[in-house]
Amino acid sequence: MSILNSKIPEGPLAEKWSKHKANIKVVSPANKRKLEVIVVGTGLGGASAAASLAELGYNVKAFCYQDSPRRAHSIAAQGGINAAKNYQNDNDSVFRLFYDTIKGGDYRAREANVYRLAEVSPNIIDQCVAQGVPFGREYGGLLANRSFGGVLVSRTFYARGQTGQQLLLGAYQALNRQISKGNVEMYSRHEMLDVVKIDGKARGIIARDLVSGEIKRYGAHAVVVATGGYGNVFFLSTNAMGSNGSAAWQCYKKGAFMANPCFVQIHPTCIPVHGDQQSKLTLMSESLRNDGRVWVPKKKEDAVKLQKGEIGPNDIPDEDRDFYLERRYPSYGNLVPRDVASRAAKERCDAGFGVNAEGKAVFLDFKYAIDRLGKDVIAARYGNLFQMYEKITDVDPYKNPMMIYPAIHYSMGGTWVDYNLMTSVPGLYSIGEANFSDHGANRLGASALMQGLADGYFVLPYTIGDYLADEIMIPKIDTDAPEFEEAEKEVTGRLEKLYNIKGSKSVDYFHKKLGQVMWDYVGMARNAEGLKKAIEMIKEIREDFWKDVKVPGDLDNLNPELEKAGRVADFLDIGELMARDALDRNESCGGHFREESATEEGEAKRNDEKFTYVSCWEYKGESEEPTLHKEDLVFENVKLTQRSYK
Amino acid sequence: MADKILKKLNIKVWRQKNASSKGKFETYTIENISTGSSFLEMMDILNNELIEKGIDPIAFDHDCREGICGTCSLYINGRPHGPDTEVTTCQLHMRKFNEGETITVEPWRAAAFPVIKDLIVDRTAFEKILQAGGFVSVNTGGVPDANTIPVAYEDAEESMDAAACIGCGACVAACKNSSAMLFVSAKVSHLAKLPQGQVEAKKRARNMVAKMDELGFGGCTNTGACEVECPKSISITNIARLNREYLVSRLSR
Numbered sequence: 001m002s003i004l005n006s007k008i009p010e011g012p013l014a015e016k017w018s019k020h021k022a023n024i025k026v027v028s029p030a031n032k033r034k035l036e037v038i039v040v041g042t043g044l045g046g047a048s049a050a051a052s053l054a055e056l057g058y059n060v061k062a063f064c065y066q067d068s069p070r071r072a073h074s075i076a077a078q079g080g081i082n083a084a085k086n087y088q089n090d091n092d093s094v095f096r097l098f099y100d101t102i103k104g105g106d107y108r109a110r111e112a113n114v115y116r117l118a119e120v121s122p123n124i125i126d127q128c129v130a131q132g133v134p135f136g137r138e139y140g141g142l143l144a145n146r147s148f149g150g151v152l153v154s155r156t157f158y159a160r161g162q163t164g165q166q167l168l169l170g171a172y173q174a175l176n177r178q179i180s181k182g183n184v185e186m187y188s189r190h191e192m193l194d195v196v197k198i199d200g201k202a203r204g205i206i207a208r209d210l211v212s213g214e215i216k217r218y219g220a221h222a223v224v225v226a227t228g229g230y231g232n233v234f235f236l237s238t239n240a241m242g243s244n245g246s247a248a249w250q251c252y253k254k255g256a257f258m259a260n261p262c263f264v265q266i267h268p269t270c271i272p273v274h275g276d277q278q279s280k281l282t283l284m285s286e287s288l289r290n291d292g293r294v295w296v297p298k299k300k301e302d303a304v305k306l307q308k309g310e311i312g313p314n315d316i317p318d319e320d321r322d323f324y325l326e327r328r329y330p331s332y333g334n335l336v337p338r339d340v341a342s343r344a345a346k347e348r349c350d351a352g353f354g355v356n357a358e359g360k361a362v363f364l365d366f367k368y369a370i371d372r373l374g375k376d377v378i379a380a381r382y383g384n385l386f387q388m389y390e391k392i393t394d395v396d397p398y399k400n401p402m403m404i405y406p407a408i409h410y411s412m413g414g415t416w417v418d419y420n421l422m423t424s425v426p427g428l429y430s431i432g433e434a435n436f437s438d439h440g441a442n443r444l445g446a447s448a449l450m451q452g453l454a455d456g457y458f459v460l461p462y463t464i465g466d467y468l469a470d471e472i473m474i475p476k477i478d479t480d481a482p483e484f485e486e487a488e489k490e491v492t493g494r495l496e497k498l499y500n501i502k503g504s505k506s507v508d509y510f511h512k513k514l515g516q517v518m519w520d521y522v523g524m525a526r527n528a529e530g531l532k533k534a535i536e537m538i539k540e541i542r543e544d545f546w547k548d549v550k551v552p553g554d555l556d557n558l559n560p561e562l563e564k565a566g567r568v569a570d571f572l573d574i575g576e577l578m579a580r581d582a583l584d585r586n587e588s589c590g591g592h593f594r595e596e597s598a599t600e601e602g603e604a605k606r607n608d609e610k611f612t613y614v615s616c617w618e619y620k621g622e623s624e625e626p627t628l629h630k631e632d633l634v635f636e637n638v639k640l641t642q643r644s645y646k
Numbered sequence: 647m648a649d650k651i652l653k654k655l656n657i658k659v660w661r662q663k664n665a666s667s668k669g670k671f672e673t674y675t676i677e678n679i680s681t682g683s684s685f686l687e688m689m690d691i692l693n694n695e696l697i698e699k700g701i702d703p704i705a706f707d708h709d710c711r712e713g714i715c716g717t718c719s720l721y722i723n724g725r726p727h728g729p730d731t732e733v734t735t736c737q738l739h740m741r742k743f744n745e746g747e748t749i750t751v752e753p754w755r756a757a758a759f760p761v762i763k764d765l766i767v768d769r770t771a772f773e774k775i776l777q778a779g780g781f782v783s784v785n786t787g788g789v790p791d792a793n794t795i796p797v798a799y800e801d802a803e804e805s806m807d808a809a810a811c812i813g814c815g816a817c818v819a820a821c822k823n824s825s826a827m828l829f830v831s832a833k834v835s836h837l838a839k840l841p842q843g844q845v846e847a848k849k850r851a852r853n854m855v856a857k858m859d860e861l862g863f864g865g866c867t868n869t870g871a872c873e874v875e876c877p878k879s880i881s882i883t884n885i886a887r888l889n890r891e892y893l894v895s896r897l898s899r
């Protein structure tokens with residue numbers, strides 16, 4: 001099908017990227033000066049892309065909704081970033097990283113993209129070190145590594161528990177350098193509300209200045225969306241409060257396909273939900289599973305006593321503890337991938353062995369590691385994470401085990417892109433968490449940072465040239481064009497509509513309701529009946545929302561409630577599409593456990609015969625059902641096997 | 647350990663419609679707040695109640711709610727990020743407050759950080775300081791293999807200590823002179839401690855300090871309030887290092 005041309009280059013896997021680079025077009029320096037590129041989002045993907053494009057000579061406009069690019073959600077990543085450096089001589093290689101990623105993603109990602117990701121990964125570390133990212137070091141001065149959930153080699157680079165922060169500061173520094181040189185115009189506290197197409201090509205965006213409320217038009221020869229994931233559709237998640245799927249959703253409405261929207265990641269090590277006043281779930285880095293042992297009581301009566309607060313974890317002797325990950329998966333133990341660890345925790349809790357008042361938590365215990373290595377070693381490894389845990393829960397993890405539970409964390413699905421990272425709209429690109437590529441049905445730890453930076457530093461700057469080389473004759477985009485005027489009108493109309501509902505319920509009320517439906521029916525375990533129900537329930541919430549939401553404040557002033565209202569309106573639509581996609585995919589894979597498709601032992605059962613495809617949804621209009629297109633996934637270099645971590 | 651409920655709290659908060667209007671304090675009461683809730687969750691609940699009553703909700707800055715993005719601010723009971731130490735406002739929990747207490751909430755107060763609305767201030771002055779030299783001048787690509795630049799363990803650790811600054815601005819808000827020295831010194835130390843940052847170290851210190859002065863931040867008189875209030879425990883020894891770098895750069899001009 002021509003509308004879904006993935007543009008995967010011919011030839012052997014290991015040569016695809018270099019051959020492709022040799023074949024795609026390059027823009028001359030003189031012509032780059034005449035070309036403008038808009039980058040929406042300044043997380044790892046966007047900041048690295050904006051800086052790299054500006055260094056190449058393009059005129060870049062960058063946007064983010066925060067007051068500074070440094071605050072993008074990427075900053076929260078704790079654990080680390082993967083790269084196939086084999087510095088530890090433990091037999092790591094580009095192929096092994098590629099293989100682990102493909103397998104970890106349950107064979108639902110494109111071979112060529114994943115291989116390229118592994119191939120450029122070593123360059124990322126070189127680049128970041130050159131920028132002054134203070135990665136952890138060995139005493140000899142060389143870079144340190146650790147191992148991370150789901151892999152058996154040590155390939156993860158880290159900067160204490162603040163890897164995302166340090167990588168983002170690196171990219172932000174590069175961006176700042178270009179801002180100071182005048183090569184990037186930075187628009188902070190600006191939110192993209194629409195993408196503008198002229199003659200079928202992306203030519204700009206409409207954005208709202210979040211301080212003045214002004215709606216403005218920006219033109220460019222190409223638009224790059226790097227706006228992160230849509231996990232906040234669940235209301236409670238590990239994502240930053242402002243993280244949203246709106247920009248990607250506007251792209252979808254303008255013809256960019258949404259791929260695998262039902263693929264969201266559930267992270268196993270989050271601080272459990274308590275009470276009903278919570279706004280956000282806090283992640284505890286997966287690196288904790290390197291030394292922490294996960295357990296629940298063996299005896300149900302112990303679990304009940306824990307739930308009632310009658311005994312503490314230290315009252316339960318070793319022989320009465322069920323280290324269920326070690327029991328079920330002896331070769332990986334506590335290091336199984338995220339989807340496996342999450343599901344196993346839910347299984348124990350559903351069976352009544354949960355350890356907090358709600359019965360929705362398991363222990364992550366450092367007692368054994370402290371006995372073995374001493375408190376100092378553990379403090380040096382995880383000190384800031386322990387401190388964070390104590391601040392939030394008022395429990396000292398050196399003395400008592402942590403309590404953890406799975407939470408929504410990352411969206412593997414997103415805007416469909418071809419090998420060049422271009423969406424199905426010419427000139428519209430999508431990078432980082434906003435696109436669907438590279439992680440398949442499940443993302444291995446420390447791979448999102450890698451993908452964001454790979455896209456921004458080393459892939460997009462080349463592939464966008466291939467498109468822009470044909471645009472050099474196009475003069476500066478005229479934002480007075482009727483297409484801009486129309487898009488602006490649409491945006492203003494929508495904001496006014498929201499504002500004028502003047503109903504009785506706050507935006508959060510609807511967001512929480514949606515989140516509950518998503519978690520109950522489109523969360524860790526799903527079945528056809530529940531998904532159909534969810535679609536209907538979401539429709540009802542949407543109807544109610546557009547009748548009864550109350551947006552206070554002014555349109556022409558800073559107005560956080562108005563910002564949230566727009567995002568929640570889109571989440572309602574995204575949630576419905578997720579449920580639709582999940583309904584179509586009647587197989588279990590990755591973090592997506594379909595109850596109708598399980599092995600006798602209760603493990604996820606994939607169905608390669610029917611579902612080895614990327615689902616690509618095409619927007620057909622406000623009240624129309626979207627059309628499903630399928631991009632078949634072809635595996636030439638790996639054999640599809642059932643994942644086993646036993 | 648177990649969460650308790652605070653039955654009633656009074657929240658005295660700064661309200662200001664926009665940068666050009668005059669602000670004033672308003673007091674609201676709020677009931678039944680769990681001590682396990684964060685300060686910002688309490689603000690969410692208060693806001694939802696205000697919305698239902700037809701009062702404009704209170705605008706405040708926040709995003710990650712994990713103590714790392716540096717977005718949240720708030721001057722609570724006379725202290726940046728409130729009464730707890732080494733935390734941001736989003737990591738401050740209601741167990742630090744007492745039943746019936748009146749909690750005063752204000753925006754950062756510093757000439758270089760003008761109020762945008764209610765509790766939100768404009769911190770773009772920090773951006774401008776960083777744009778004046780807070781980077782290593784290296785383009786994407788063409789860099790050497792990472793392990794060809796060895797860094798002593800201790801240096802990497804010290805660099806990381808400084809790099810942990812989240813750019814929140816509490817140091818400025820805490821300082822009676824509204825000085826940005828702790829922030830600037832953190833960035834300067836982060837890069838000066840690494841071989842990659844050495845080449846431009848002098849120029850960096852000079853340019854960033856000049857920018858800081860130009861933007862209306864006050865001078866540093868070593869009162870140390872910044873260090874006490876910094877959520878990331880950035881040490882004032884960084885200021886000494888900045889002063890050294892700055893002096894050397896002036897002398898070697």
Ligand SMILES: Cc1cc2nc3c(=O)[nH]c(=O)nc-3n(C[C@H](O)[C@H](O)[C@H](O)COP(=O)(O)OP(=O)(O)OC[C@H]3O[C@@H](n4cnc5c(N)ncnc54)[C@H](O)[C@@H]3O)c2cc1C
Pocket residue numbers: 040041042043044045046063064065066069072073074075076077078079080081163164190191192193226227228229238239240243244246247283409410431432433434445446447448449450452
């Ligand atoms: C707590 C936590 C820990 C994590 N730990 C790890 C880890 O250890 N290793 C790892 O590899 N990954 C980790 N991840 C995942 C990883 O951090 C993210 O997937 C990744 O950083 C996403 O980067 P991004 O550039 O795609 O998007 P983001 O960093 O989310 O950036 C989005 C950008 O888009 C902007 N934006 C959004 N919408 C709009 C709009 N409409 N208009 C204008 N601007 C907009 C925002 O302002 C922001 O600049 C973690 C995630 C979380 C939540």
Ligand code: SF4
Pocket residue numbers: 810811812813814815816817818828829832872875876877878879880
């Ligand atoms: S030095 Fe501390 S208080 Fe100042 S901006 Fe950095 S983190 Fe905030």
Ligand code: FES
Pocket residue numbers: 707708709710711712713714715716717718734735736737
């Ligand atoms: S909201 Fe990010 S540090 Fe508080």
